[in-house]
Amino acid sequence: MQFELDEDRALLKQSTRELLEKEAPLSETRAVMEDTPEGFSKPFHAQLGELGYPGLLLPEDDGGMGALAFAAVLAEMGRVALPGPFLDLALGVRTLSGCDHEAAARLGERARAGEALVVMARLEDPTRSDPDAPEARFEAGRVRGTKTFVPFGAHADALLVTTREGLALVERPGAGFSATPLPTIDHAQRFAEIAIDEPAELVAEGEAAARLIEEHERLGALGASAGLLGLMERALEITVAYISEREAFGVPIGSLQVLQHRAADMLMQVESSRSAVYRAAWSEEQEPETAAYLTAVAKAWAGAAARYVCGQAIQLHGGVGYTWEYDPHIFLKRTKTLESFYGSTRAQLGRALALRQPTL
Amino acid sequence: MDLHFTPEQIAFRDEVRAWIAENLERPFSLEKRDPKHDADSLVEVRRAWQKKLHAAGYLGMGWPAEWGGRGASEADEALLQAELAAADAPQVPNFLGISLLGPALIHHGSEEQRRRFIPKMLACDEIWCQGFSEPGAGSDLASLRTRAERDGSDWRITGQKVWTTFGLWSDWIFVLARTDMDDRYGGISFFLVPIDQPGVEMRGLKQITGESEFGEVFFDGALAKGDHLVGQVGEGWRIAMTVLSYERGAASIMYPAQFDTQLDGLIRGVHEAGRAERDDVEEKLGRLVVENEVMRGNGLRTLADLAAGNAPGPESSIEKIFWSEYHQRLTDSALDLLGPQGQLVASSPSARDEVDWAYEYLWSRAGSIYSGSNEIQRNIIAKRVLRLPSGK
Ligand SMILES: Cc1cc2nc3c(=O)[nH]c(=O)nc-3n(C[C@H](O)[C@H](O)[C@H](O)COP(=O)(O)OP(=O)(O)OC[C@H]3O[C@@H](n4cnc5c(N)ncnc54)[C@H](O)[C@@H]3O)c2cc1C
Numbered sequence: 001m002q003f004e005l006d007e008d009r010a011l012l013k014q015s016t017r018e019l020l021e022k023e024a025p026l027s028e029t030r031a032v033m034e035d036t037p038e039g040f041s042k043p044f045h046a047q048l049g050e051l052g053y054p055g056l057l058l059p060e061d062d063g064g065m066g067a068l069a070f071a072a073v074l075a076e077m078g079r080v081a082l083p084g085p086f087l088d089l090a091l092g093v094r095t096l097s098g099c100d101h102e103a104a105a106r107l108g109e110r111a112r113a114g115e116a117l118v119v120m121a122r123l124e125d126p127t128r129s130d131p132d133a134p135e136a137r138f139e140a141g142r143v144r145g146t147k148t149f150v151p152f153g154a155h156a157d158a159l160l161v162t163t164r165e166g167l168a169l170v171e172r173p174g175a176g177f178s179a180t181p182l183p184t185i186d187h188a189q190r191f192a193e194i195a196i197d198e199p200a201e202l203v204a205e206g207e208a209a210a211r212l213i214e215e216h217e218r219l220g221a222l223g224a225s226a227g228l229l230g231l232m233e234r235a236l237e238i239t240v241a242y243i244s245e246r247e248a249f250g251v252p253i254g255s256l257q258v259l260q261h262r263a264a265d266m267l268m269q270v271e272s273s274r275s276a277v278y279r280a281a282w283s284e285e286q287e288p289e290t291a292a293y294l295t296a297v298a299k300a301w302a303g304a305a306a307r308y309v310c311g312q313a314i315q316l317h318g319g320v321g322y323t324w325e326y327d328p329h330i331f332l333k334r335t336k337t338l339e340s341f342y343g344s345t346r347a348q349l350g351r352a353l354a355l356r357q358p359t360l
Numbered sequence: 361m362d363l364h365f366t367p368e369q370i371a372f373r374d375e376v377r378a379w380i381a382e383n384l385e386r387p388f389s390l391e392k393r394d395p396k397h398d399a400d401s402l403v404e405v406r407r408a409w410q411k412k413l414h415a416a417g418y419l420g421m422g423w424p425a426e427w428g429g430r431g432a433s434e435a436d437e438a439l440l441q442a443e444l445a446a447a448d449a450p451q452v453p454n455f456l457g458i459s460l461l462g463p464a465l466i467h468h469g470s471e472e473q474r475r476r477f478i479p480k481m482l483a484c485d486e487i488w489c490q491g492f493s494e495p496g497a498g499s500d501l502a503s504l505r506t507r508a509e510r511d512g513s514d515w516r517i518t519g520q521k522v523w524t525t526f527g528l529w530s531d532w533i534f535v536l537a538r539t540d541m542d543d544r545y546g547g548i549s550f551f552l553v554p555i556d557q558p559g560v561e562m563r564g565l566k567q568i569t570g571e572s573e574f575g576e577v578f579f580d581g582a583l584a585k586g587d588h589l590v591g592q593v594g595e596g597w598r599i600a601m602t603v604l605s606y607e608r609g610a611a612s613i614m615y616p617a618q619f620d621t622q623l624d625g626l627i628r629g630v631h632e633a634g635r636a637e638r639d640d641v642e643e644k645l646g647r648l649v650v651e652n653e654v655m656r657g658n659g660l661r662t663l664a665d666l667a668a669g670n671a672p673g674p675e676s677s678i679e680k681i682f683w684s685e686y687h688q689r690l691t692d693s694a695l696d697l698l699g700p701q702g703q704l705v706a707s708s709p710s711a712r713d714e715v716d717w718a719y720e721y722l723w724s725r726a727g728s729i730y731s732g733s734n735e736i737q738r739n740i741i742a743k744r745v746l747r748l749p750s751g752k
Contacts, residue, residue: 001364001366001664001668002667003363004668009361243748255748255749255751259748260743261742264739264741264745264746267741267746268682272654272657272682275654276654278361279363286362286364349646349649351646353645353649359653359656
């Protein structure tokens with residue numbers, strides 16, 4: 001038994017951390033999300049593409065590195081609250097590779113190199129963050145419908161649209177496409193509502209489509225959980241540093257027992273998330289029969305955990321924690337995004353209960 | 361990363377599972393419901409069970425072969441405990457002796473002490489209790505006042521211990537006593553004291569469950585033989601602290617296994633009550649399932665760290681807090697979800713069979729107090745893991 005990552009993955013984690021600290025540190029996050037129309041750094045995402053990051057979830061003989069590496073990278077991105085569509089793109093690349101279709105394969109090549117942004121459009125009801133059976137249709141070579149909360153829907157180069165008939169691929173959407181931005185509390189996660197009536201290719205149908213969508217949601221839940229882990233890990237570090245320095249009543253506030261116990265509770269949430277997230281990633285690679293269950297467990301846990309930790313990060317900073325200038329709010333906001341999608345916390349609780357099984 | 365047990369460990373787990381199926385007549389919760397039993401006869405059920413476990417070689421498995429062990433790893437021990445807990449097997453009467461005193465004797469005791477005490481402890485021919493806490497020294501254990509004075513080559517013990525689990529059924533007690541009233545840590549020594557003697561009075565204390573599983577002990581010049589001092593004079597604190605840290609590991613996957621069995625019972629009960637479809641019920645059960653599985657993940661990680669040779673650090677405080685507070689949430693939820701039926705005591709004919717919920721509900725309040733209260737555990741995490749500053 002061993003909990004640590006093996007050498008290759010540990011190296012990837014380390015080099016990802018260095019890359020992010022150099023090219024996309026937390027200190028840049030706010031500027032990027034405020035000052036760019038897309039809410040993310042296109043050059044940095046191009047760099048990620050050149051380095052092969054979007055292909056992380058591809059089969060290993062096709063350059064992928066598996067779920068553990070994926071989780072490690074997403075956790076690192078969470079530590080800097082990296083703005084942008086990386087998670088959705090990596091999932092898109094993986095889904096394209098699972099379609100037995102020429103157009104999908106061609107687009108997949110460009111997407112994995114960071115040359116095309118492809119995301120899945122799957123939600124239709126803005127009051128529900130968990131996909132229902134779609135109303136959108138694929139008929140006579142066209143896809144018609146409306147989708148909501150499409151991640152970076154206004155900026156994507158191609159969309160994988162869930163329809164009653166299967167998964168439809170729309171490239172370079174034209175006149176039959178409109179995207180209305182849906183600004184949320186998280187400035188760096190640009191959602192859009194889209195209306196679409198465009199020529200498309202049906203790249204997967206029936207069982208195959210259902211399997212791809214299911215896998216997309218499961219790996220999305222894993223990636224979101226890992227992102228949540230990174231967010232809360234950093235939020236706790238920042239908070240511990242702050243309460244160790246800040247003085248009141250002539251002592252560092254971090255010496256006050258109430259705050260010490262709060263921080264201990266935050267650590268419990270963070271470390272338990274780490275166990276749960278990496279265990280789910282490991283099961284994805286080594287024990288597929290438990291992966292759906294353990295991923296639901298990880299997502300349900302990490303969502304609630306991050307909400308607590310990032311909320312307390314604001315509280316323990318006092319007034320400055322409520323300012324735009326300090327970082328804690330960025331973590332709280334991204335937490336809400338990651339918690340809500342790829343299976344909301346509430347939905348994952350239900351899944352975990354339904355899928356409960358012996359795991360030893 | 362690798363969270364699989366080895367094939368040998370899995371084979372061992374299967375062997376244990378089969379052995380339990382063959383040897384355990386019925387779960388302890390049913391034993392407790394049997395009107396023929398009282399507190400004393402239940403202790404005998406537990407003693408008989410310990411004897412069986414001992415005969416099968418399942419006690420002290422990690423100890424040197426000489427003392428009944430088989431050089432088992434923490435993972436083997438944990439798998440054994442998980443199987444026993446899942447089956448709701450009786451807890452052995454000597455659990456404190458085996459988890460605390462055994463290691464103390466093996467690491468710090470004399471050859472003579474090991475020979476004299478370990479075999480009878482394992483065979484449950486002598487039951488041991490732990491005399492650390494005092495009325496004035498619980499969390500702040502080092503402020504204990506019970507003293508030991510020289511009497512020739514022997515020692516005389518005077519003072520009071522309290523919350524002494526299994527005291528009423530014990531033959532021996534291991535005691536921390538002061539050999540120096542001024543040296544806070546270095547003035548504490550570790551003694552082995554027979555209970556059946558004029559200078560010792562043991563009284564039961566009625567707990568919130570109505571039982572007297574723990575008690576209080578009064579020492580009035582009680583005799584401890586000179587060769588029943590463990591380690592050197594003044595080493596008691598150090599021995600006690602190292603021994604308390606050995607407790608970790610085995611519990612890692614035991615509690616989730618025990619809670620899984622209880623969750624099975626709860627889920628069945630909720631279905632029978634026709635409430636399973638309710639949205640709030642699904643949410644509550646879902647959360648209990650998730651938390652227990654996360655706890656198991658933490659436990660596997662602890663075992664993996666132990667296997668990699670990393671000593672369990674202060675992170676084990678996380679485990680302690682997690683299982684004890686989970687137990688409270690689980691039983692709280694159970695009594696909500698099962699309605700008033702969950703409050704029926706085991707002797708009531710309409711009480712549910714699968715879990716003694718009323719007892720568990722009350723018993724769950726103890727876990728956050730004993731073994732270092734959860735407040736103390738949070739202090740440990742804050743200071744030793746997060747390295748938060750001390751005040752003035
Ligand atoms: C069921 C049960 C079985 C037990 N069995 C045994 C046994 O066999 N042998 C034995 O020796 N002892 C045993 N104990 C005793 C147990 O170890 C003590 O109860 C425990 O250490 C707490 O000590 P106390 O009861 O004196 O409470 P106190 O130390 O007085 O604590 C009271 C409250 O104050 C809190 N508190 C204390 N100090 C601090 C601090 N520094 N910071 C924050 N909060 C603090 C505690 O967490 C607690 O909530 C048992 C206890 C129970 C409940």
